[in-house]
Amino acid sequence: MRIHSVELREVALPLVTPFRTSVGSQDDRNALLVKVTTTDGGVGWGECVAEDDPYYFPEYLSGEREVIQRWLAPTLAAVTDLRAAQVPGLLRPVRAHTMAKSAIEMAVLDAELRVLGVSLAQHLGAVNSSVPVGVSVGITDTLDALVEAVAGYLEEGYGRVKLKIEPGWDLEPVRLVRESFGDDLALQVDANTAYGPSDIPHLRRLDEFGLVLIEQPFAPDDLDSHRRLAARLDTPVCLDESIRSARDAATALRMEACSIINIKPGRVGGYLESRRIHDLCTSTGVPVWCGGMLETGLGRAANLALAALPGFTLPGDISATARYYARDITAPFVLDNGRLRVPDGPGIGIEPDPASLEAATTSVEVLTY
Numbered sequence: 258m259r260i261h262s263v264e265l266r267e268v269a270l271p272l273v274t275p276f277r278t279s280v281g282s283q284d285d286r287n288a289l290l291v292k293v294t295t296t297d298g299g300v301g302w303g304e305c306v307a308e309d310d311p312y313y314f315p316e317y318l319s320g321e322r323e324v325i326q327r328w329l330a331p332t333l334a335a336v337t338d339l340r341a342a343q344v345p346g347l348l349r350p351v352r353a354h355t356m357a358k359s360a361i362e363m364a365v366l367d368a369e370l371r372v373l374g375v376s377l378a379q380h381l382g383a384v385n386s387s388v389p390v391g392v393s394v395g396i397t398d399t400l401d402a403l404v405e406a407v408a409g410y411l412e413e414g415y416g417r418v419k420l421k422i423e424p425g426w427d428l429e430p431v432r433l434v435r436e437s438f439g440d441d442l443a444l445q446v447d448a449n450t451a452y453g454p455s456d457i458p459h460l461r462r463l464d465e466f467g468l469v470l471i472e473q474p475f476a477p478d479d480l481d482s483h484r485r486l487a488a489r490l491d492t493p494v495c496l497d498e499s500i501r502s503a504r505d506a507a508t509a510l511r512m513e514a515c516s517i518i519n520i521k522p523g524r525v526g527g528y529l530e531s532r533r534i535h536d537l538c539t540s541t542g543v544p545v546w547c548g549g550m551l552e553t554g555l556g557r558a559a560n561l562a563l564a565a566l567p568g569f570t571l572p573g574d575i576s577a578t579a580r581y582y583a584r585d586i587t588a589p590f591v592l593d594n595g596r597l598r599v600p601d602g603p604g605i606g607i608e609p610d611p612a613s614l615e616a617a618t619t620s621v622e623v624l625t626y
């Protein structure tokens with residue numbers, strides 16, 4: 258197939274509740290959608306998970322949009338017999354910009370698989386038709402508000418809870434949630450790089466709460482502090498921001514900087530690189546789970562396909578639509594006994610609802626080749 262056009266569409270979706278982490282707070286999700294049409298009649302959707310500002314990750318939405326427009330789309334459109342499997346290699350000359358690469362790779366994969374009538378789940382090697390999912394709970398103004406939020410999610414059926422932490426919001430909220438909901442609750446924490454190596458003695462105190470893991474306490478490039486923490490902690494250390502490729506994953510594991518990896522396709526450059534990280538980890542018994550970036554239904558569908566692979570043995574940050582949006586651009590994903598169904602239609606298995614997509618759209622640009 259050959260790419261005939263690439264549509265770059267920005268959408269704005271208000272969050273049902275503000276999402277606060279150690280790096281900032283957000284009330285809305287502005288997402289960049291990439292729609293690829295091909296000369297063989299294929300249509301595919303991709304989602305760029307970059308945020309407005311470079312606080313969680315160096316990449317940011319308007320920058321990723323420019324990278325797609327100026328370099329990635331023209332590079333792929335110049336190939337007359339394009340196959341999705343070639344996309345990572347074709348885009349390798351462009352440094353970094355994994356979020357832009359992931360978005361356009363997802364769109365090409367979706368277009369190719371829709372024409373073939375194969376689901377993304379099947380293509381990636383999924384073994385489950387539904388997956389247990391967790392919920393990521395932001396920092397709240399008060400401890401009461403946190404307990405109320407967690408209670409609500411548990412009532413809805415979530416079986417795993419992740420609390421965002423930062424200095425001043427760690428031992429107390431974790432102790433309170435553990436005491437309020439019992440030892441059986443699968444509980445984990447995510448610091449989004451808020452600590453430094455001098456906090457290692459403090460972080461050791463988290464061991465008493467029986468956490469599933471602690472995610473990314475230190476800076477993305479500080480593997481050494483993660484290694485030192487992992488050696489002193491019973492709680493497994495998990496990396497998010499530090500892992501931008503399968504090579505990063507191999508290095509971190511060899512260094513013993515972590516024993517669990519959060520895989521986010523946007524952060525590592527796509528679903529194909531995500532599968533490589535999965536394969537590397539499963540071959541050595543390292544658990545992985547699928548992270549989330551407050552995706553729209555499009556990214557959520559693709560993440561569910563990935564999370565259905567056999568090595569995803571921990572519940573992901575792939576919550577039901579209602580946890581994020583009152584009205585998404587696709588049909589909602591609904592929690593069923595703590596699980597979400599993995600789409601099984603061709604490609605990512607879901608399409609935007611035209612009226613919802615139109616209502617959320619803030620800009621559209623079509624590049625034709």
Ligand code: OSB
Pocket residue numbers: 313392393447449497548549550551552574575576
């Ligand atoms: O660190 O996992 C993170 C959202 C945006 C940026 C970074 C992170 C998150 C989440 C939310 O934790 C996960 C979700 O989509 O539910």
Ligand code: MG
Pocket residue numbers: 447449472473497498519548
């Ligand atoms: Mg994280």
